Amino acid sequence: MTKQRFGKRLAFAAIMAVAFAAPSAGAQQAEPVPKAGKLISAGGVLSGELNTMKVRGGKAGKRVSTYQITSEPRRLPPPNGLCNLETGPETFQLIASSDAQTAQLKNLVGKEISVKVDEVACAQDAGQMSEAVVTKWSIVTAH
Template identity: 70%
Template sequence: MTKLFATRFALVATMLLLVTPAIAAQQEDEAPPPPKPGKPISAGEVLSGELNAMKIRDVKNAGKRIAMYQITSEPRRLPAPNGLCDLETGPETFQLVTSSDAQASQLKSFVGKEISVKVDEITCASDPGQMSEAVVTKWSLVKK
């Protein structure tokens, strides 16, 4: 019985010695390349992506729930001094700040769809509670 066990153990150990280097080599081949920084975006350029809406509590307005709109896009670098917003590839989520009820109602009909906006003013998110990595404070909707 011990002879049979020793034979099987030796066979398994030999197989592990042969397979382990192949598995390690395969894992090294599958290592993803380091992420590249996104394309730069500056004032006057167009930002495209899917529009999302979230309800958040407004700190200034006694906790009143307000709609916040966000575009999810490919990573983008912001102009200096913001750069990559302390991220490896740049921000992928951009909060659209609405300056009027007209802008908010304009965005409401596009929730869940691809939209494009012309960016006039953009910065990294800095206030606590902001749900996006970057904030677009001045923008206009681009018709396709």
């Protein structure tokens, strides 16, 4: 009697193992390869939601605001390329070069904005929170 029950249990365990292994094997093959985003170069327009973060920087470690646009993946012009990412950067840090730019950005936090990009590069410093840095820019429209 124990041999018949053992055989039934073994057959049931084998069926269950095949049933659980088959869907996971198919799911691994079904994943599409991510595509790199459109190229953004000097004069191109970058659109997305503007966020702000408080980071320590400057003299005496004061807290300063850092502004960031979250957008669709974009490729950067050579030699930056994809910034060592599969699809290109999605977060772009805006560097404000004047108090007027800082005041302009402060009013647009949380809104969808578009900026004309004049200079962009991959983030390389440890303190940068974004994947790419836009050093020269101007606001095109505010939605």
